[in-house]
Amino acid sequence: MKKAFSLLLVLAILAACFGATAVAEAAEVAFTPGTYEGKATSTGGELIVSVTVSDHAIESIEIVRCNDTDGIKNVPLERIPAQILENQSLNVDAVSGATLTSLFLRNAITDAVKKATDDVSGLNEKIEYKAAAQSDMQADVVVVGGGSAGLAAAAQAGTYGLNVVLIERNAFLGGTSLVCDAVIFETPIEYMRTAEEPLENLFKSAGIQSTKVGVEFGGLPFNMIAAQPDEGRSIMGTAMAYLEKYAAEHNVTILKDTSVTGLIVEDGTVTGVTAAPRGQESFSVSAKAVILATGGFARNHDLVNQYMPQYAEARNCNLPGALGEAVEWVSELDGKLINMDAGFQWFPASAALAAHSLGSANGGPMVYVNQEGNTINDGYFYSDCARDAFKQNGNDTFYQIQSPADVAATMNEEEVAHGLSSGSVFEFHSVAEIAEAYNLPNLEETMSGLGYSAEDTYYVCPVKPYAYSTYGGIDIDEKGHVLNSSDEIIPGLYAAGEVTGSVDYKNLGVYTGQVGQGMEESIIAARTITEEIG
Numbered sequence: 001m002k003k004a005f006s007l008l009l010v011l012a013i014l015a016a017c018f019g020a021t022a023v024a025e026a027a028e029v030a031f032t033p034g035t036y037e038g039k040a041t042s043t044g045g046e047l048i049v050s051v052t053v054s055d056h057a058i059e060s061i062e063i064v065r066c067n068d069t070d071g072i073k074n075v076p077l078e079r080i081p082a083q084i085l086e087n088q089s090l091n092v093d094a095v096s097g098a099t100l101t102s103l104f105l106r107n108a109i110t111d112a113v114k115k116a117t118d119d120v121s122g123l124n125e126k127i128e129y130k131a132a133a134q135s136d137m138q139a140d141v142v143v144v145g146g147g148s149a150g151l152a153a154a155a156q157a158g159t160y161g162l163n164v165v166l167i168e169r170n171a172f173l174g175g176t177s178l179v180c181d182a183v184i185f186e187t188p189i190e191y192m193r194t195a196e197e198p199l200e201n202l203f204k205s206a207g208i209q210s211t212k213v214g215v216e217f218g219g220l221p222f223n224m225i226a227a228q229p230d231e232g233r234s235i236m237g238t239a240m241a242y243l244e245k246y247a248a249e250h251n252v253t254i255l256k257d258t259s260v261t262g263l264i265v266e267d268g269t270v271t272g273v274t275a276a277p278r279g280q281e282s283f284s285v286s287a288k289a290v291i292l293a294t295g296g297f298a299r300n301h302d303l304v305n306q307y308m309p310q311y312a313e314a315r316n317c318n319l320p321g322a323l324g325e326a327v328e329w330v331s332e333l334d335g336k337l338i339n340m341d342a343g344f345q346w347f348p349a350s351a352a353l354a355a356h357s358l359g360s361a362n363g364g365p366m367v368y369v370n371q372e373g374n375t376i377n378d379g380y381f382y383s384d385c386a387r388d389a390f391k392q393n394g395n396d397t398f399y400q401i402q403s404p405a406d407v408a409a410t411m412n413e414e415e416v417a418h419g420l421s422s423g424s425v426f427e428f429h430s431v432a433e434i435a436e437a438y439n440l441p442n443l444e445e446t447m448s449g450l451g452y453s454a455e456d457t458y459y460v461c462p463v464k465p466y467a468y469s470t471y472g473g474i475d476i477d478e479k480g481h482v483l484n485s486s487d488e489i490i491p492g493l494y495a496a497g498e499v500t501g502s503v504d505y506k507n508l509g510v511y512t513g514q515v516g517q518g519m520e521e522s523i524i525a526a527r528t529i530t531e532e533i534g
Contacts, residue, residue: 028122029088031055031113037064038112042104044068045422049105051112058085058123061109067422068101070237071178072319075171076101083127084109090120093129096257096278097170097319130279131257139165139253141529142273142287144260144326147175148236148515149497150293151243153522156202157291158250160530165285166252167275169259169321174240175295176318176468176498177515184516185215186223189507191478192520199519200225206246208239218510225516236515263290263329263493270333270492289492289529292482293522296470296498296514297324298344307340307472315395317349317466326499330474333490336483339472339501345511346386348400348463350424357382357415358400358425358461364410367401367450373435373443375450383511390465399438400461403452407459416459425461434460469514473501480525494529496521 031053038049044067052060061081066073076095080102083092090110094102113120143154146168154166166173186192186199203210209228214221229238248254257278264272264284272286297303299322305312316322327337348357348368358366368376368385370393377388389398407416419425428434431454435443444454474495475483482493497518505511 029056029117029119031057031116034116036112036115038108038110038115040104040107040111041423042066042068042108043100044073045424047104047108049108049112051109051116053113053116057088058113061085063105066101066105067418068104069179070234071172071174071240072098073101074237076105079129079171080105081109083129087125087127088123089125089127090123091125092127095129095171097172097321099320128279129257131255131277133280134255134258134275134277134283136284136286137165137253138286139163140287140533141165141289141291141526142167142285143291143293144273145175145293145295145321145497145499146170146173146254146256147293147295147497147518148177148240149295149499149518149522150175150291151240151247152199152202152519153291153293153496153526154252154254155206155243155247155250156523156526157529158247158252159202159205160526162251162526162530162533164247164252165255165287166247167255167258167260167273167285169257170319171257173244173254173256174236176322177236178234178240179317179319179468180236180513180515184225184227184519185217185512186225187504187508187512187517187520188221188223189503192503192517192524199516199523202243202519202523203227203239206242208242217512218508220508220510222512260294260325263333265333268491270490287492288533289494291480291522291525291529292326292330292474292493292495292499293497293518294324294326294499295319295322296468296473296501297327298322298467298470300324300327303327303340308343311344311390311467313394314344314390314467315464316468317347318468322468324470324473324499326495327474330482330490330493330495333493334484335490336475336485336487337472338475339506342471342501342505344387344467344471345469345513346383346390347466347468348382348386348389348398348461349466350419350461350463357463358402358412358419358459365402365406366410367447367452369399369401369440369443369446371396371398371438371440373440373446375446386463386465390467395464397462397464399434399440400463401434401447402459404457419459419461425459428458428460430455431458434458438462469498469502469511471502471505471511473499476500476521478524479528480521481528494525496525 035052048064050062140162143166276282480494481489498514
């Protein structure tokens with residue numbers, strides 16, 4: 001009895017000093033103190049962490065290496081370790097929009113922890129993440145979607161002095177533009193070129209360093225904006241971070257981890273939205289204008305099956321939020337949809353990492369071959385080759401091949417170096433080596449017919465075809481108003497970005513990306529709203 005009483009007394013004292021949670025953890029988990037390295041293969045290659053534990057607690061988590069996409073990886077690298085340390089559980093929620101980085105980061109941390117204990121069952125309590133609760137609010141403008149288009153719309157409207165609420169389902173802003181780390185094309189369409197605040201001026205206002213040059217694409221003249229990344233960051237990661245900071249300083253309230261659940265419509269006029277923060281109750285935002293910038297519908301299986309059934313089984317490299325709910329909301333208002341069956345922009349992504357490719361927007365020499373070693377088509381453009389690969393062989397792996405001369409011609413040195421280090425690109429020293437490694441029976445004949453030497457250095461990236469940007473969407477007029485099936489304006493409703501489809505495809509029959517054009521549409525919509533509501 002005295003021993004039992006003494007033990008209870010000790011536990012009571014420990015609970016008073018360190019809290020009941022610490023006592024429970026001490027009873028459940030015992031570590032061999034020290035610092036341990038953990039690894040996992042993530043979307044950007046090897047992810048490495050360093051975890052320090054004491055006798056009964058995880059004390060610190062350091063990220064040693066993570067080459068996942070800048071702008072997407074940032075929140076998981078901060079939030080996941082913080083949640084694990086706070087709750088002493090490895091079973092914490094993934095970050096919205098960054099599921100893969102979250103998963104592989106947890107795997108790496110678990111790998112390290114398992115080196116310190118034989119039993120991690122005491123670290124498996126489910127920890128749910130909850131965003132901040134919100135009350136009903138009012139604004140001049142509510143922007144639905146915080147990708148590049150939505151962020152530009154909010155920043156521009158805020159610059160005009162409007163009170164703006166920007167709502168984004170993911171835990172970060174930038175959307176799919178973050179995985180399209182390249183130059184930004186401005187459309188040559190005349191009415192968009194006369195925007196009061198062109199895109200380069202918004203960039204300058206936000207402090208984004210960039211240069212602008214004229215280029216030709218598909219026989220048409222375009223302006224190309226090349227933003228400069230901060231050291232250690234990507235082009236779009238840098239640009240979106242600067243725009244977010246600028247928006248927050250210019251009348252924009254930013255709500256992340258929050259999903260818009262529908263439009264509020266009164267007597268045919270859109271007057272706001274309903275929304276729900278992650279893990280919290282719904283609230284509403286009343287507004288004089290709503291800008292839809294939710295992105296495309298590539299991950300909405302129902303819409304893809306309805307409009308493009310031939311691509312129903314295609315893999316997808318969009319962020320999870322590319323669901324096209326806004327298309328459905330507008331349809332319920334008799335809104336007009338255009339080019340919904342026009343197809344996708346495609347991307348050849350690493351079969352190993354689903355995140356890397358040698359495909360370069362610069363064009364130029366690169367060989368794409370199928371599993372027989374035959375060329376997929378005669379062109380170099382990665383999107384066409386990935387599309388044709390899917391048409392010919394579904395989701396089968398195909399192969400990108402470049403010689404050192406090809407790499408130099410396409411300015412692809414950085415992509416090759418990244419691929420070699422991350423394990424998505426492999427170096428060979430003859431065509432025969434490649435053919436043997438991947439069982440490509442016709443490769444030697446194919447390469448010889450294309451004028452390549454049998455004995456040379458070659459870089460090979462095994463890839464699969466992935467669909468991403470959709471060409472069709474909500475129809476808008478030149479001022480950004482959403483139109484109904486009779487080409488009449490739906491009062492209070494505007495749209496911009498990929499949710500409207502490709503403005504260049506609609507007007508010129510070519511596709512040059514969505515980032516620049518979508519941001520330009522956003523600037524026009526913000527200007528229109530300012531003129532109309534004051």
